[in-house]
Amino acid sequence: MVTTDTAFRIERLNIFYGEKRALKEVNFNIPAKAVTAVIGPSGCGKSTFIRCLNRMNDLIPVFRLEGKIEYDGMDIYSKEVDVIDIRRQIGMVFQKPNPFPKSIYENVAYGVRIQGFNKKESLDNAVETSLKKAALWDEVKDRIHESAFSLSGGQQQRLCIARALAVEPKVILFDEPCSALDPIATAKIEDLITELKKDYTVVIVTHNMQQAARVSEYTGFFMMGELIEFDNTQKIFTAPSNKMTEDYITGRFG
Amino acid sequence: MDTKLRNRLYDKSFYIVGLFATLFGLIVLLTLLIDITIDGFSRLGWQFLTSYPSRKPEAAGVLSAWVGTVWVAAMTVVVAFPLGVSAATYLEEYSKKNWLREFIEINISNLSAVPSIIYGLLGLQLFVRGLNMDRSVIAGAMTLAILVLPLIIISTREAIRAIPTTIREASYALGATKWQTIRNQILPAAMPTILTGTILAISRAIGEASPLITIGALTYVAFLPTSPISLEFPYISLKGLFDPFSVLPIQIFNWVSRPQKGFWIDAAAGIMVLLIIVFFMNGIATYLRYRYEKRMRW
Secondary structure (H helix, E strand, O other): OOOOOEEEEEEEEEEEEOOEEEEEEEEEEEEOOOEEEEEOOOOOOHHHHHHHHOOHHHHOOOEEEEEEEEEOOEEOOOOOOOHHHHHHHEEEEOOOOOOOOOEHHHHHHHHHHOOOOOOHHHHHHHHHHHHHHOOOHHHHHHHOOOEHHHOOHHHHHHHHHHHHHHOOOOEEEEEOOOOOOOHHHHHHHHHHHHHHOOOOEEEEEOOOHHHHHHHOOEEEEEEOOEEEEEEEHHHHHHOOOOHHHHHHHOOOOO | OOHHHHHHHHHHHHHHHHHHHHHHHHHHHHHHHHHHHHHHOOOOOHHHHHOOOOOOOOOOOOHHHHHHHHHHHHHHHHHHHHHHHHHHHHHHHHOOOOHHHHHHHHHHHHHOOOOHHHHHHHHHHHHHHHOOOOOEHHHHHHHHHHHHHHHHHHHHHHHHHOOOHHHHHHHHHOOOOHHHHHHHHHHHHHHHHHHHHHHHHHHHHOOOOHHHHHHOOOOOOOOOOOOOEOOOOOOEOOHHHHOEOOOHHHHHHHHHOOOOHHHHHHHHHHHHHHHHHHHHHHHHHHHHHHHHHHHOOO
């Protein structure tokens, strides 16, 4: 089934928000250098799941985790691991474009700056490379010092992708990156994701099944906090082995 | 009377009550301004601003008072701004939500409602006597700093809370530490609102007379605090901090309580100077808010 290397090895993952259990006994191996989609109805825990992978849930006071998430052989929730290192290796793009209220240039340079690199050449370099990788350079190269808010929604989301790439992560997590975008902007982001999988491990949460089918090689289906099925995307969408997956894919609920 | 008609009547009458209430404040303010201007305008001028107080009303001026106000206001900012912003940042970003934080929060809100004369008594005991600062600029500034601290903390916390979580998340997701996120994203984005709040707090402070009278600021000052900048080495001096001072509200208070009518005119002119300073500062605050709203669209 899964033939490539594994990026994330997740064992018996249970997530609690206070008393409420959000994820139940999730076992999941996410392959490296491929696009893995996470689908499921609203409230199924897919966002909770992806936010565990770079420890964004640490920001929630009542969050509690049981089980194990290994990235590249390292337990990312162990005490010896620095959460800052984790987030530098595992970047994230959010639901709504969330550029900083700064210039386009500063948005991309920020992640590099906070690592202590302040030389103009290396910053210029990082900004240009990242914007090119995010297919935004040609549109913004003449107004790179203008406010990021002057960009359209789709451009802002690509800016957020460029910003994540500038830190040179190995993994990029997308948490419903197109839910606030129109179809044309969505198509551009999807092209970009397809492009990125050559160099990066990509995990994308989406409520849009066509999107999962278009961009991913592997798909995991979540429901009520459980991973119901995980397989090749093609198999999930043509011959799912679980009845619930089939019902969801064919639109009987969700 | 049927319900429809009655509702319409209520609607109409509240409109009238509301309009009256709004106009009332405006009319009072306008009457005050016009009255003061009629009384004081003739005295207002270069000579008034550059003269020390005098026994003769026509020769008296507000030089030492407005310079004192500027000194005290500036030092109040220097003391209260870093303290207030740090405290607010701590409460919003670092402190855990527990009973201690609730206790501190409630007390900060209560402190902002404490009568200013109480702060004067505190300043007298703590700064003037306890820390031996005497009746100096710095003692006055510290007293006013404590007075405005709750206001600055409250407005800073509101400013920080208004920064969307998505900005925090974006910064953390790039591997920023908490301090980097606060320093580079949260505080800069919150700064216009913080500055607006600070300016409004300071413009309240410069109108205060009672706490400064309590700590013993002088009412008749015919000299200025030592200038902070001089032409001789070492060019900068902090000696002025420890000099006695007066401020505009005290000078005004002093003139009003004199029997001669000439001093009442001086008082009216002094009020105009104070109002101009306060309006100017509020103008800056409004401008900052306007720019902030234009620049930030989340």
